[in-house]
Amino acid sequence: MSDEVSEGRPRRVARVVLLDPEDRILLMHGHEPDDPADNWWFTPGGGLEGEETREEAALRELAEETGITEVELGPVLWRRSCSFPFDGRRWEQDEWYFLARTAQTVTDSRGQTELERRSVAGLRWWTSAELSAARETVYPTRLAELLRTLLAEGPPGAPVVLAPEIA
Numbered sequence: 001m002s003d004e005v006s007e008g009r010p011r012r013v014a015r016v017v018l019l020d021p022e023d024r025i026l027l028m029h030g031h032e033p034d035d036p037a038d039n040w041w042f043t044p045g046g047g048l049e050g051e052e053t054r055e056e057a058a059l060r061e062l063a064e065e066t067g068i069t070e071v072e073l074g075p076v077l078w079r080r081s082c083s084f085p086f087d088g089r090r091w092e093q094d095e096w097y098f099l100a101r102t103a104q105t106v107t108d109s110r111g112q113t114e115l116e117r118r119s120v121a122g123l124r125w126w127t128s129a130e131l132s133a134a135r136e137t138v139y140p141t142r143l144a145e146l147l148r149t150l151l152a153e154g155p156p157g158a159p160v161v162l163a164p165e166i167a
Contacts, residue, residue, distance in 0.1 A: 010094040014058035015045030018100045023151055024125040033087050033118040040137035058098045067108025074099035076159040080140055084167040099155055
């Protein structure tokens with residue numbers, strides 16, 4: 001979760017909608033570092049570092065957060081602006097969600113940053129049905145619907161701009 005931000009601009013973020021051969025999606029279970037009861041599920045990913053591209057950041061973050069490196073990175077599915085409090089500060093982000101496929105389903109969180117180790121409870125593969133039935137908080141908030149559409153229709157011809165989310 002790199003935190004490089006240009007003055008006055010949202011943090012540029014690459015996220016990964018990682019699907020396994022059974023079309024399950026990998027989500028991370030996050031929480032406030034000092035309040036594990038304040039928790040949610042989200043896709044792997046994070047901020048760009050230095051001059052890296054969004055594609056490079058997506059693959060680097062995925063490897064660091066999940067240990068998964070055998071990935072076929074696909075197109076950008078969705079774009080989202082969001083703003084939320086986390087770890088004592090407000091995060092303003094411009095997020096791009098990449099489709100990716102992998103056969104590597106065993107995860108390894110040893111590459112996580114110190115902040116991630118304090119705020120990520122674990123990783124889980126979800127079926128579309130499980131995600132649709134979930135009562136837990138998931139980001140982006142329409143992820144179950146977006147995943148159903150993706151699995152039924154394939155990737156969109158151009159990235160879909162999701163409604164901004166402000167928490």
